[in-house]
Amino acid sequence: MAKTLGVGIIGSGNISTTYLGLAPLFKGIKIRAVADINNEAATARAAEFGVEARSIDALLSSDDIDLIVNLTIPDAHFDVSKQILSAGKHLYSEKPLTLSLKDGLELQKLATTKNLKAGCAPDTFLGGAHQLARKLVDDGEVGTLTSGTAHVMSHGMEHWHPNPDFFFRPGGGPILDLGPYYIANLINLIGPVKRVAALTSMATPTRTISSAPRAGEKIDVTTPTTIQALLEFESGASITLSASWDVWAHNHPNMELYGTEGSLFLPDPNFFGGKVKLAKPGKKAKAVKAWAHPLGIPNQKHSEGMMANYRCAGLADMAVAILEDRDIRCSLERALHGVDVMVSILRSGEEKKFIDIQTSCSRPQALGVKEAKSLLKKQ
Numbered sequence: 270m271a272k273t274l275g276v277g278i279i280g281s282g283n284i285s286t287t288y289l290g291l292a293p294l295f296k297g298i299k300i301r302a303v304a305d306i307n308n309e310a311a312t313a314r315a316a317e318f319g320v321e322a323r324s325i326d327a328l329l330s331s332d333d334i335d336l337i338v339n340l341t342i343p344d345a346h347f348d349v350s351k352q353i354l355s356a357g358k359h360l361y362s363e364k365p366l367t368l369s370l371k372d373g374l375e376l377q378k379l380a381t382t383k384n385l386k387a388g389c390a391p392d393t394f395l396g397g398a399h400q401l402a403r404k405l406v407d408d409g410e411v412g413t414l415t416s417g418t419a420h421v422m423s424h425g426m427e428h429w430h431p432n433p434d435f436f437f438r439p440g441g442g443p444i445l446d447l448g449p450y451y452i453a454n455l456i457n458l459i460g461p462v463k464r465v466a467a468l469t470s471m472a473t474p475t476r477t478i479s480s481a482p483r484a485g486e487k488i489d490v491t492t493p494t495t496i497q498a499l500l501e502f503e504s505g506a507s508i509t510l511s512a513s514w515d516v517w518a519h520n521h522p523n524m525e526l527y528g529t530e531g532s533l534f535l536p537d538p539n540f541f542g543g544k545v546k547l548a549k550p551g552k553k554a555k556a557v558k559a560w561a562h563p564l565g566i567p568n569q570k571h572s573e574g575m576m577a578n579y580r581c582a583g584l585a586d587m588a589v590a591i592l593e594d595r596d597i598r599c600s601l602e603r604a605l606h607g608v609d610v611m612v613s614i615l616r617s618g619e620e621k622k623f624i625d626i627q628t629s630c631s632r633p634q635a636l637g638v639k640e641a642k643s644l645l646k647k648q
Contacts, residue, residue, distance in 0.1 A: 272296075272297070272592065273296075273297055273298065273299050273588075274297060274298055274299070274335040274336045274359070274588045274591065274592070275299055275301050275331075275333045275334045275335050275336070276292070276298050276299060276300045276301065276334065276335070276336050276337070276338060276584070276588075277300070277301060277302045277303070277304065277323070277328045277331065277334040277336075277337045277338070277358075278300060278302070278303045278304070278337070278338045278340055279303075279304050279305070279325060279328065279337060279338070279339055279340065279341060279349055279353070280305060280338075280339065280340030280341040280342075280349075280363075281303050281304075281305035281307070281310040281311045281313070281314040281340075282310075282340065282342075284340050284363060285303065285314055285340050286314070286317075286318075287578070287580050287581075288300070288338060288340065288580065288581055288584070289303070289314070289317075289318040289320070290318070291578070291579065291580055291581040292581050292584070292585075293646070294579070294581065294645055294646060295581055295582065295584075295585035295644055295645060295646065296585060296589065296643075296644055296645065296646055297585050297588035297589040297592060297644070298336075298581070298584060298585050298588045300318075300320055301320060301321060301331075301333055301334060302315070302320055302321040302322065302323045302328055302331065302334065303315050303318075303320060303321075303322055303323070304322070304323050304324060304325045304327070304328040305325075306325065308322070308324065311323070325352075329352060329353065329356035329358065330356065334358060335358065335359060336358060336359040336360070336361060336584075336587070336588060336591075337353045337356075337358045337359070337360060337361075338361045338362070338363075338584060339353060339360065339361070339362040339363060340363050341363075342435065343363075343364075343365055343368060343435070343440055343441070343445070343446075344368065344435065344440050346362055346363070346365070346366065346367055346368070347367045347368070347369075347372040347375075347376070350362050350366075350367075350376055350387075351375070351376060351379065354376065354379045354380055354383060354385055354387065355379065355383075357383060357385070358385070359385050359386045359387065359587075359591060360376075360380065360385065360386075360387040360388070360601075361387070361388045361389065361390075361583070361584050361587055361599075362387070362388075362389045362390070362604075363389075363390050364389060364390045364391050364449035364450075364604070365389075365445050365449050365604075365607070365608055365611065366389045366601070366604040366605060366607070366608050367608055368439075368440040368445065368608075368612075369608070369612060370605070370608055370609050370612055370627065370628070373604075373605040373608045373609075374605070376601070376605075377601055377602075377605055380601060386587065386590075386591050386597060386601075387600075387601035388583060388584070388587040388597045388599045388600055388601060388604070389583075389599055389600075389601060389603075389604035390449070390580070390583055390599065391449050391450045391453050391538075391539075391583070391599075392579075392580060392581075392582045392583025392584070392586070392598075392599050393450055393453075393454070393538055393539060393540060393541050393580075394450075394453050394454040394457040394538060394633075395541070395564055395579070395582045395583060395586070395598060395599075395636045395641070396540065396541025396542055396562075396564050396565055396577060396579065396582075397541060397542055397559070397560070397562030397563070397564045397565015397566070397577065397641075398535070398536050398540075398541065398542050398543045398544070398545055398565050398577075399454055399457065399458075399535065399536075399538060399541075400562055400564070400565075400635060400636050400637065400641070401545050401557060401559070401560055401562065401565070402458060402526075402533055402535050402545050403457055403458055403635050404560075404635065404637070405533060405545070405547060405557065406458055406526075406528075406533070407635060409530070410530070410531060410533075410547060411526065411527075411528030411529075411530050411531040411532065411533050411547070412528040412529030412530030412531065413528055413529045413530075414458070414459055414504065414506045414526055414527070414528045415505070415506055415507075415527055415528060415529060416506060416507050416508065416509075416526075416527045417506070417507075417508045417509070417524065417525050417526040417527055418508065418509045418510075418511075418521070418522075418524070418525050419451050419455070419508060419509070419510045419511070419523065419524045419525075420510075420511045420512075420519065420521035420522065420523060420524075421443060421447045421448075421450075421451060421511070421512050421513075421523070421539075422443075422511060422512065422513040422514075422516040422519050422521065423513075423514060423516060424514060424515065424516060424517050425437075425476065425494070425514035425515075426514070427476045427477065427478045427479060427480065427488070428479050428480060429480050430480060431480055431481065431482060431483065432483070433476070433478060433480075433488065434488050436514070437476060437488060437489070437490045437491065437492060437494065438489075438491050438492055439491060439492045440492070441492055442492040442493055442494060442496075442514075442615075443494065443495075443496065443512035443513060443514050444493075444496050444498075444512050444611050444614055444615060445611055445612075445615075447512060447539065448510075448512060448607075448611045448614075449607055449611070450537075450538045450539045451510060451512075451524070451538055452607045452610050452611060453538070453599075453603070453604075453607055454524070454535075454538040455500070455502075455508060456603055456606065456607065456630065456632065456633070457632060457633055458526065458632075459502050459504055459506050459508075459526075459632075460502060460503055460504050460631075460632050461502065461503050461606055461626070461628075461629045461630050461631075462500050462501070462502050462503070462606070462610045462626050463501045463502060463503045463625070463626060464501050464613075464623050464624060464625045464626060465498055465499065465500050465501070465610060465613050465614050465617055465623070465624055465626065466498070466499045466617050466622070466623045466624070467496055467497060467498040467499070467614045467615070467617040467618045468496075468497045468618060469493035469495065469496050469497075469614075469615065469617075469618025469619070470493060470494075470495045471490050471492075471493055471494045471495065471515070472494060472495065472515035473490060473515075474489065474490055475487045475488065475489055475490060476488050476490055492615075493615065493618055494513060494514045494515050495512075495513040495514070495515045495516075496510075496511070496512045496513065496614060496615070496618065497509075497510075497511055498510040498511075498512070498614045498617075500610070500614075503629065510614075522534060523535060523536060523537040523538065524536075524537075524538060530549070530550065531547060531548055531549045531550060532547070532548040532554065533545070533546070533547055533548075534546035534547070534548070534554055540576060540577065540578070541564050541565060541576075541577040541578060541579050541582075542565040542566070542567060542576060542577030544556050544557075544559075545557045560638060561638055562637075562638050562641055563638070563641050563642055563645055564577065564579045564582055564636070564641050565577050582641075582644060583598065583599035584599075585644045586598050586599065586636070586644060587599060589643075589644060596633070596634060598633040598634060598636065599633070600630075600633070602630045602631075603630045603631075603633060605628055605630075606626070606628045606629060606630040609626050609627055609628045610626060613625075613626055
């Protein structure tokens with residue numbers, strides 16, 4: 270069997286630059302072509318990164334393409350992913366996998382029927398910081414995890430995004446847009462969720478865009494923009510998750526986990542790196558010494574400074590998993606469970622009751638230093 274899978278991309282928007290720019294760091298994948306419903310966009314992106322531009326139909330039928338990455342807008346994820354699997358190609362999707370459990374289950378059935386593999390972002394939980402937290406949990410440094418908190422709050426996207434409409438419609442909102450990062454990391458650290466409850470609301474019925482080129486235009490808000498959720502895990506742990514686009518400022522940490530033998534403080538799961546702190550009984554929290562994990566090393570300059578960005582790690586792990594016939598860390602099973610959790614949170618807010626989660630999954634295999642290095646090419 271070949272040591273590299275030929276990869277195609279459907280969707281030539283901003284996120285495609287991340288995949289095209291970072292893919293060369295990893296083993297197991299070779300991006301050969303991009304496609305888009307807008308042929309001009311595909312052609313421009315292909316020229317920028319030195320790959321081919323193909324029509325969507327041509328990409329789906331290309332013999333040199335084994336795996337296709339779905340980078341379309343979330344509302345199109347299901348239809349495009351179904352096309353990819355129906356064409357006999359392995360699938361890797363940007364988050365969220367789908368906007369409903371029903372659609373996710375249909376993709377799972379199709380992949381199984383066609384003997385294909387499917388995976389889904391986010392892969393940030395594979396980052397050095399979150400895998401260090403995973404090691405601390407697995408090594409028993411905090412004992413049995415019993416509870417915790419997670420907060421992802423801001424004042425939305427209309428202040429910087431040129432076309433923020435989707436974020437405030439059904440299928441958008443902070444749970445389906447940012448929730449995948451938090452849910453995926455909680456599954457990584459704790460395991461599957463058993464049931465959820467939530468209160469949901471929206472601060473205003475409209476938003477005013479303040480970014481160019483549509484500054485001053487008002488858009489309707491038709492999905493909850495503040496969600497206060499309670500997640501009960503199969504392990505017995507309970508997590509409070511606050512997600513909002515109605516908050517101007519706050520001092521809540523991104524994620525804290527409390528165990529019988531200590532407390533763990535984690536950086537933003539939207540990113541790969543950051544500081545992990547540990548507090549043992551009767552002691553103040555101290556930063557845990559960073560380990561030599563390659564997916565935690567800062568490699569890109571951002572407004573906040575140098576940060577670690579290794580998106581494509583999940584895609585590379587999937588490709589290598591296919592070649593080695595092992596479990597995919599960013600698997601369809603776990604992404605589907607994440608969708609189940611998120612849509613159940615929104616449903617709980619509507620129905621004012623606890624919702625039992627229909628799906629389950631296993632925790633992904635940890636990605637230690639040695640395993641992470643094995644995914645990277647020698648630079």
